[in-house]
Amino acid sequence: MIVILGLGPGDPRYWTREALEVLQGIREIYVRTRRHPAVTALPPHLIVHDFDAVYAEAETLEAVYERIARTIVELGRRPEGVCYAVPGSPFVGEATVARIRALATEAGLLVRIVHGLSFIEVALELLGLDALDGLQIADAFELAERYHPPLNPDRPALIAQLDSRTVAADVKLTLMNQYPPDHPVTLLDAAGLPEARVLTFPLYALDHRSDFTPLTALYVPPLARPGAFETFQDTIAHLRSPEGCPWDREQTHQSLRANLLEEAYEVLEALDADDPARLKEELGDLLLQVVFHSQIAVESGEFSMAEVIAHVNEKIRRRHPHVFGDVKVSGVRQVLENWEQIKQREKAGRGAETSALDGVPKGLPALAQAAAYGERAARLKFDWSDAEGVLEKIGEELREIASAADSARRAEEFGDLLFTLAQLARHWGIDPEAALREANARFARRFRRMEALAAAAGRRLQDLSPEEMDALWNQAKAEEAPAVRAWPEGGDKAP
Structure with missing residues (x-):
């Protein structure tokens, strides 16, 4: 028995009464570590x-736990079995216990659990929490x-x-990827012992200390303002109830x-304005739309928010094998080529169309769609070798516009340009x-200033005369950015 x-x-x-009885009735004991006060007692x-x-000796914690587990199971085969002791409770933070139980089941050995109080109960007492x-x-x-x-910031964490x-x-x-640097946290050490310490300080100062021990824990209280994704989902579900x-x-x-x-365009406006405060607000409004659609889908039995996130998370990890796998890449260009190849395999597996241009939204603004089509083609190396080649093509398109025989042909060539x-x-890179x-935006801003x-x-x-308008335009530009050169005489109306 183990x-x-x-x-x-x-x-x-x-110690529980059961633990005391076991300890009095055995001759030897194996402890995971001596770095625990109870061992000396x-x-x-x-x-x-x-x-x-x-x-x-072991390179990883997983290797440590595996070696300990296998040793304990081997000792458990003896006629006298083995007693293995762990800090706290066998079911709180003890990876070796789960592995021992699995190996013991395979070996046909019995496992007896003698429960112990965990650090959680004594920590709750110090913190005054339920x-x-x-x-x-x-x-x-x-x-x-x-x-x-992986924490809900609206709930306390230990x-x-x-x-x-x-x-x-x-x-x-x-x-700090979720909590602000000045968020108060509480360090607990030796909870349950007479020398227990409780210290509160800002999160950013956590590693300014050096007095950590195996009995050190950290309490992270909820954010001052509710900010969990789950909280927001509950708000939207309530609105729909x-x-x-x-x-x-x-x-x-x-x-x-x-x-x-x-809402998507308002996010773009905030980005164009380089306004972080507005961007924060507009991203929230856009998120509202995402969660709203997901809630409607939940009610209709179509899918859940968890499925939305699981799908995109799996897709992103699958399309980054150089980060989450063992694929090696030489640079950004190879990353994009791999991405396109993976997408094509995914589409082929679904029996969907396999054009590299599939997936570019038809509702995109025309200029953005043109850029997206060019990027997709470039991933398959259908592209000019450098910008000089594109400039030559622009010159060719200008000549074709100038020589167009009618308005229909001129419109076609203008589109090509x-x-x-x-x-x-x-x-x-623009x-x-x-x-x-x-x-x-520049034109509208300067034109309004002219008015x-x-x-x-x-x-x-x-x-006003054309010359007077030119003067006002140049004045509006000069007020906005004095370093920008004014229009040349003749009033070419380029912004």
Whole structure:
């Protein structure tokens, strides 16, 4: 038999009566680590073995746990079996326990669990919390390997095994992808022991300390303002419920089409204005549309928000084999080529069309669509070798416009010119749609200033001569950006 015994949070007064009976009735015990206060309180007649050396010898924690588990199972085959003791509870933060139970099942060995108090109960006492108020439990080692914490920021979180400054630094960076740097956090050490410490400080200062131990944990309270994705989903579901809003309940996928497009363009306007505060607001409005559509789909039995996220997450990971797999790439160009090849295989697997141009929305603005088509073709190496080749093509298109025999032919050639200009922008790293929007905004801003200057002089813009208009235009440009050269004489109306 294999007996797995929990040693509690550290103080032997927390040992259960069952644990005391087991400890009195055996001659030897194997502990995962001696770096736990309860080990020094074990009955003096016990021969104590530990696995601390394994931590130094193995390259990964997974290898450590596997080696410990296999050793315990092998010892369990003996007639006298084995007693294996772990800090706290066998079912809180003890990866070896799950592995031992799996191997023991394969070997036909019995496993007896002697429960122990975990660090959670004594930590809750120090913090004055109730675990049922949404407490989340996380492992510091797992958080340290992530880029974003798997935590609901509207719920409290308790992070265990923050045993070094190095781990604390990585945990801090992960948490700061969701929580602000000055978010208050509380460090707990030796909870359940007389020397327990409780310290509160801003998140950014977490790794400014060096007094971490295997008994150190971190408490992260909820954000001051609700900001969890789940909270927002609940808000939208409430709006759509019988107790919600009549207008929201009436909406359908089709009725919200215009709203979705409008919010997307407002996000683009915020980006063009380089206004982070407005961008934050507009991204929220766009997210509202996404969650609204997902809630309608849930109610119709079409799909859930979790399925939306799972699908796009799987797709992104699948299309980045150089990040999440073992594919090697030489640069951005190869990344894009691989991306296109993967997309084509996905489409072929679904029996869908396999053109490289599939997937470019037909409703895109024409200039943006032209850039997208050019980018798709370029991924398959159908492209000019450099910008010089595109410039030559622009010259050719200009000559063809000039020699067009009629308006229909002229319109066709003009379209070809615009398409080619979009490809030049792509070669130069310019978003043609954004560049044109910015040019439109500049023109509108300067034109309105011309109108204001004319009105200040008691005149109407339409009553001015071309030369007077040119002067006002140049003045509007000079006021906006003094370093920009004014129009040449002759009044070429380029913005």
